[in-house]
Amino acid sequence: MRSLEPALLVDRDGTLNVDLNYLDDADRLEIFRGVGAALRLARAHGFRIICVTNQSGIARGLYTHEQVAQIHARLNHRLAAEGAGIDAFYYCPHRPEDRCPCRKPGTGLLEQALRDHHLDPHRSAMVGDRVLDVIAGESLGLVTGFVSGGPRAEERQRELRSSDHHPDVAADTFLQVVLRLLARG
Numbered sequence: 379m380r381s382l383e384p385a386l387l388v389d390r391d392g393t394l395n396v397d398l399n400y401l402d403d404a405d406r407l408e409i410f411r412g413v414g415a416a417l418r419l420a421r422a423h424g425f426r427i428i429c430v431t432n433q434s435g436i437a438r439g440l441y442t443h444e445q446v447a448q449i450h451a452r453l454n455h456r457l458a459a460e461g462a463g464i465d466a467f468y469y470c471p472h473r474p475e476d477r478c479p480c481r482k483p484g485t486g487l488l489e490q491a492l493r494d495h496h497l498d499p500h501r502s503a504m505v506g507d508r509v510l511d512v513i514a515g516e517s518l519g520l521v522t523g524f525v526s527g528g529p530r531a532e533e534r535q536r537e538l539r540s541s542d543h544h545p546d547v548a549a550d551t552f553l554q555v556v557l558r559l560l561a562r563g
């Protein structure tokens with residue numbers, strides 16, 4: 379039997395790239411500085427890198443599955459130039475009112491990823507910029523990381539403060555969060 383591997387589960391918008399609300403065009407993709415380095419380091423430490431992202435823009439008719447696939451291909455193309463990459467993408471195409479099990483803070487996407495890739499939840503972490511990312515991670519007993527800086531810092535921090543949820547690690551940038559997670563061992 380294959381042994382279980384650790385994973386870094388990462389949100390997309392606001393975590394890896396600038397959150398444009400409904401990003402529909404790969405040409406508008408803007409990756410935050412340090413993301414490539416962070417992912418490269420995590421991989422060097424043996425982590426699989428899995429992106430888990432809510433993309434309700436699909437159900438809202440704002441963009442298509444194909445456009446999402448193009449954005450993910452572009453993201454990996456850009457990361458490859460920095461020796462980094464994302465091993466798999468999981469996204470929820472539904473709206474909140476669809477009450478699906480996959481939209482974060484639901485755990486459907488994360489559970490699917492853990493199963494598909496034989497990942498060890500006890501050695502895996504979920505990193506995002508929203509409380510819903512923290513909730514999804516902690517619901518499965520994962521270590522949680524919160525990116526508290528960036529263009530929407532105030533809004534995101536207010537959201538976190540007004541919740542009852544406390545990420546294990548919080549820092550301004552994705553790179554800082556990943557460095558702290560790796561330092562925890």
Ligand SMILES: [Mg+2]
Pocket residue numbers: 389390391392393397506507508
């Ligand atoms: Mg986000």
Ligand SMILES: [Zn+2]
Pocket residue numbers: 470471472478479480481
């Ligand atoms: Zn869903």
